[in-house]
Amino acid sequence: MxxxxxxxxxxxxxxxxxxxxxxxxxxxxxxxxxxxxxxxxxxxxxxxxxxxxxxxxxxxxSKPVTSAAAMLLMERGLLDPGAFVEEFLPGFHNAIVAEGGKLVPAEKPVRICDLLNMTSGLMYGGDITSVCSMETEKLFDRIKEHLYLEDALTTQEIANRLGLIPLQFQPGESFQYGTSADVLGAVIEVISGKSFGxxxxxxxxxxxxxxxxxxxxxxxxxxxxxxxxxxxxxxxxxxxxxxxxxxxxxxxxxxxxxxxxxxxxxxxxxxxxxxxxxxxxxxxxxxxxxxxxxxxxxxxxxxxxxxxxxxxxxxxxxxxxxxxxxxxxxxxxxxxxxxxxxxxxxxxxxxxxxxxxxxxxxxxxxxxxxxxxxxxxxxxxxxxxxxxxxxxxxxx
Missing domain, CATH: 3.40.710.10 (DD-peptidase/beta-lactamase superfamily)
Incomplete structure (x- = not known):
């Protein structure tokens, strides 16, 4: 056969x-x-x-396509995988981490390589045991409510808001599948001066x-x-x-x-x-x-x-x-x-x-x-x- x-x-x-x-x-x-x-x-x-x-x-x-876009900027010398995300998205300035039941300052900023490898501490929603996940869920509820309206949140607005949410762990210390690729898409917009699409x-x-x-x-x-x-x-x-x-x-x-x-x-x-x-x-x-x-x-x-x-x-x-x-x-x-x-x-x-x-x-x-x-x-x-x-x- x-x-x-x-x-x-x-x-x-x-x-x-x-x-x-x-x-x-x-x-x-x-x-x-x-x-x-x-x-x-x-x-x-x-x-x-x-x-x-x-x-x-x-x-x-969609994520492998986003990765390829980041790689293209890397080979052109426009994106450094060791660069801090906050250089492109101000929402990531002074990031905080949910640690031991408390919110503490991040010991180091999130890097581009953390976005590529899902080691940023960003999460998806759905985990009721995690402050990061629950706050992310609230953000995506807000996105959904305004999805078809004139004030729908843009790629960069969403990425900056994700940066304000407590991270699940100190950047680079663990692995967590989450919204990192969405943030990376916004970084590509900032560098290219074009919409991601x-x-x-x-x-x-x-x-x-x-x-x-x-x-x-x-x-x-x-x-x-x-x-x-x-x-x-x-x-x-x-x-x-x-x-x-x-x-x-x-x-x-x-x-x-x-x-x-x-x-x-x-x-x-x-x-x-x-x-x-x-x-x-x-x-x-x-x-x-x-x-x-x-x-x-x-x-x-x-x-x-x-x-x-x-x-x-x-x-x-x-x-x-x-x-x-x-x-x-x-x-x-x-x-x-x-x-x-x-x-x-x-x-x-x-x-x-x-x-x-x-x-x-x-x-x-x-x-x-x-x-x-x-x-x-x-x-x-x-x-x-x-x-x-x-x-x-x-x-x-």
Whole structure:
């Protein structure tokens, strides 16, 4: 049986079991398409199939793009990873830390490298045991309330307000997945003098031909945007709420262009970005990033004390480290799924998943639109099939 057929069957089984509404997947090896499969619906009520050109909300799979933007500024000498965030965003002046039940001054300022490695002390909301998390939750409630109004908070306004919230720990002392990439997007705005979306469009999306990647979906493309679904006791239900300051409907240009979660894209668009990284920054004769830049971006690592926290809190990425807004495989024997040393990528809240494996010359891209999905069981099963089919001969 062809690989595409195997992948399609796995997707269709998940659709039949009502685990997902629909999904698509693309596999590229050595620059050639090895498999494509799609199944289910992008819109169940309308009977609209999940297609190859279906547009999806990337959520955290936006982060590798934000990382690449920071790398571009680094190679141009415009961004120093050791620089203090407060140099660009005044909200980070005199940062405070929630420590031992008290608020204390930060011993050192948050650095750009802390944003890239999630070692800043910034958090997402949802943790009722953390002052940082609860204050972040309040801020995102404020963002949500004004999302469609004239006074909607902008990328830089939100980043500066995040800087006023107590950090979870002293900068650099631990690891915590959070809003660091949103702050980094604002830093890129300040340095470039352009909106984050404009910078990405000029430097990445237009040169790569990523015509369906942006921070919103124009009216003429809305019929290709997948609906979001959530699992309930009664089966899959439509999910229409805004989340993390991102408009679910994606119908208008947002004031907040979230570097951590805001982009929409398609399989083929993101494949161009992934291929550029796989080819050491080059795509169809255009050098988007320098070779050394890509190698730096995709070979980072946490410090041992930071790695210890990651290992304890995130079982799903055992064997990986985290750096430059990417998971990076360091010890495949610890991983809960087939992988290879040096493989890197990230996923998203609604189930989008991306990985590049330079050792295998392989790129895997998967999209779905399922609330709270992240890396699902289906994702792992699809990846295991792909690795067993295409990567075995290179492991010797």
């Amino acid at each position: 062809e690989l595409s057929q195997k992948l399609e069957q796995l997707i269709e089984k998940s659709v039949e079991k009502k685990e997902i509404a629909g999904a698509n997947i693309l596999v590229i090896q050595d620059g050639k398409e090895k498999a494509f499969a799609a199944g289910g619906h992008a819109d169940i009520k309308a009977g609209r199939k999940y297609e190859r050109d279906t547009i999806v909300r990337l959520y955290s799979m 404009e910078f990405l469009k000029e430097e990445f999306f237009e040169p790569l031909g990523m015509k369906d990647t942006a921070f919103y979906v124009p009216q003429e493309k809305q019929n290709r945007l997948a609906k979001v679904y959530q699992r309930t006791e009664d089966g899959l239900k439509l999910y229409t709420e805004d989340h993390l300051g991102i408009m679910n409907a994606m119908k208008q240009e947002p004031a907040f262009e979230s570097g951590g979660a805001g982009l929409v894209s398609t399989l083929d668009d993101y494949a161009k970005f992934a291929s550029m990284l796989m080819q050491d920054g080059s795509y169809q004769g255009k050098q988007i990033l320098k070779t050394q830049t890509v190698r730096y971006m995709t070979n980072g690592s946490l410090m041992p004390w930071q790695q210890e926290v990651l290992d304890q809190c995130w079982e799903g990425i055992r064997g990986y480290t985290y750096a430059n807004l990417l998971r990076i495989q360091k010890d495949p024997g610890k991983s809960p799924l087939f992988t290879s040393i040096g493989e890197y990528g990230w996923d998203g809240w609604l189930g989008a998943y991306f990985c590049n494996s330079p050792k295998d010359g392989l790129t895997m891209l998967l999209t779905m639109q399922l609330k709270d999905a992240g890396t699902t069981s289906l994702t792992r099963r699809l990846k295991n099939v792909i690795w067993s089919e295409l990567c075995g001969g290179r492991q010797k």
